Amino acid sequence: MSDERHLVVDRIKCDGRGLCAEILPELIRLDDWGYPILKPGPIPEHLRPLAERAIDDCPVLAIAMRRAEKRS
Amino acid sequence: MRLLDGRDLLAPLPTVGRRFIDDLERSGLAGRGGASFPTATKWRAVAERSRGDAVILVNGAEGEPHSKKDRTLMIARPHLVLDGAFIAARVLRARRIVLYIGERHAAARDSMLGALAHRSEPERGIVSLAAAPPRYVAGAETAAVHFVDEGLATPTTTPPYPFQRAILVQNVETLAHVAALARSGEAPDSVLLTMAGGVTRPGVIEVELGTTVGEAMARGGGPVEAPRAVLVGGYFGRWMQADEAWRLPLTREAGIGCGVMGVLPASRCPVCEVAAIMRYLAAESSAQCGPCFFGLRALAEACAKPAELGRLKRWAAEVRGRGACKHPDGAAIFLSSAIEVFAREFEHHDAIHQVRRVA
Ligand SMILES: Cc1cc2nc3c(=O)[nH]c(=O)nc-3n(C[C@H](O)[C@H](O)[C@H](O)COP(=O)(O)O)c2cc1C
Ligand code: SF4
Numbered sequence: 001m002s003d004e005r006h007l008v009v010d011r012i013k014c015d016g017r018g019l020c021a022e023i024l025p026e027l028i029r030l031d032d033w034g035y036p037i038l039k040p041g042p043i044p045e046h047l048r049p050l051a052e053r054a055i056d057d058c059p060v061l062a063i064a065m066r067r068a069e070k071r072s
Numbered sequence: 073m074r075l076l077d078g079r080d081l082l083a084p085l086p087t088v089g090r091r092f093i094d095d096l097e098r099s100g101l102a103g104r105g106g107a108s109f110p111t112a113t114k115w116r117a118v119a120e121r122s123r124g125d126a127v128i129l130v131n132g133a134e135g136e137p138h139s140k141k142d143r144t145l146m147i148a149r150p151h152l153v154l155d156g157a158f159i160a161a162r163v164l165r166a167r168r169i170v171l172y173i174g175e176r177h178a179a180a181r182d183s184m185l186g187a188l189a190h191r192s193e194p195e196r197g198i199v200s201l202a203a204a205p206p207r208y209v210a211g212a213e214t215a216a217v218h219f220v221d222e223g224l225a226t227p228t229t230t231p232p233y234p235f236q237r238a239i240l241v242q243n244v245e246t247l248a249h250v251a252a253l254a255r256s257g258e259a260p261d262s263v264l265l266t267m268a269g270g271v272t273r274p275g276v277i278e279v280e281l282g283t284t285v286g287e288a289m290a291r292g293g294g295p296v297e298a299p300r301a302v303l304v305g306g307y308f309g310r311w312m313q314a315d316e317a318w319r320l321p322l323t324r325e326a327g328i329g330c331g332v333m334g335v336l337p338a339s340r341c342p343v344c345e346v347a348a349i350m351r352y353l354a355a356e357s358s359a360q361c362g363p364c365f366f367g368l369r370a371l372a373e374a375c376a377k378p379a380e381l382g383r384l385k386r387w388a389a390e391v392r393g394r395g396a397c398k399h400p401d402g403a404a405i406f407l408s409s410a411i412e413v414f415a416r417e418f419e420h421h422d423a424i425h426q427v428r429r430v431a
């Protein structure tokens with residue numbers, strides 16, 4: 001298996017201040033209420049460092065990176 | 073094997089083991105709580121994680137406003153539902169069964185407790201009761217688990233999914249089919265429906281899989297007046313033109329959802345109807361996730377304003393998959409199908425009402 005990762009947002013934690021979209025506009029845009037909409041698909045290699053920054057800088061730690069999710 | 077018209081007998085449970093999951097898989101049984109998830113898949117996932125400590129959460133919350141089938145089943149066949157729960161407990165090696173029944177569904181609760189009182193001491197010993205609050209989202213599986221854990225019937229973030237904690241959340245009708253399968257060996261071939269809206273005899277019926285919506289309607293005495301459309305599967309279901317719906321066979325793939333078939337008479341304004349349901353769904357958001365709380369509210373408001381049709385479509389697409397639970401997804405599917413089926417009425421809503429006022 002490859003090391004593909006996706007961004008995930010904990011929708012309950014996220015309070016929609018939109019810092020993540022400022023840091024990583026390539027993958028995150030905001031809806032009309034300021035909550036993040038993620039671009040589907042894996043994080044391209046060259047955006048990894050910015051993704052990590054978005055994760056670290058989220059004031060409520062609502063955003064994370066995950067391996068493609070499997071159910072059961 | 074039929075659920076509603078069978079006699080609700082107390083008989084020794086059939087011997088079942090892990091292999092019963094194969095029978096379940098062959099039967100093709102899918103959940104009847106709304107999501108139609110394959111039952112065997114869920115059982116396997118829980119069985120893998122159970123160390124003799126699984127929990128069976130019997131979902132009888134029935135928060136869907138027009139649905140009555142779970143209540144009716146618990147009143148008519150409490151032993152059958154309990155059998156399903158005890159079979160699940162044996163196969164999945166559970167130490168605990170929780171009956172999660174709508175707080176306001178007293179007759180269903182009393183029926184289940186009455187039946188429970190006749191079961192053996194060891195069976196009774198592992199069962200407890202939880203009263204589901206009368207809110208739409210209280211029946212969502214993580215909300216049910218949250219309520220049992222902490223007394224709060226609000227959904228929680230996944231993962232962890234309940235199955236990852238060896239908790240099986242299963243609808244009462246699904247469990248009744250499980251029991252029927254274990255007893256007879258025959259694959260469950262029926263489904264419970266609640267006929268609602270403009271139908272002559274609203275209420276619960278049981279039909280064979282493959283029955284068309286039209287045939288089911290006939291058993292409810294037919295529509296009270298010319299039907300405009302049918303909402304197949306309740307508030308998380310989808311709208312269909314009446315003639316198209318009439319021909320729809322209710323198979324596992326048909327999107328039966330929670331089994332509510334709502335008939336909209338031609339004399340009612342579909343846009344006003346849809347807007348009212350959207351307002352309800354918005355108010356029932358647990359207000360934990362921004363896209364659901366703000367999004368559904370905005371959608372409900374924009375619904376009745378044709379000028380906002382473009383935004384309506386965009387928002388409906390955007391809220392999907394952006395809540396901790398599937399509440400926004402259900403509302404978005406409902407609304408998107410409405411915009412398609414009632415395209416003309418959405419387009420000309422103001423004009424339609426002006427004409428009506430003048431006429
Ligand atoms: C907002 C929401 C409300 C729900 N309400 C109910 C309910 O009242 N009863 C129910 O059985 N399932 C309900 N469900 C579905 C459950 O999450 C779950 O899928 C179901 O109980 C699993 O049982 P099943 O596989 O036997 O259908 C709801 C889901 C959502 C997202
Ligand atoms: S930075 Fe964090 S809290 Fe702010 S919008 Fe992004 S995920 Fe949500």
Ligand code: SF4
Binds near residue numbers: 357
């Ligand atoms: S998606 Fe809506 S209903 Fe579900 S947990 Fe979030 S706010 Fe509550």
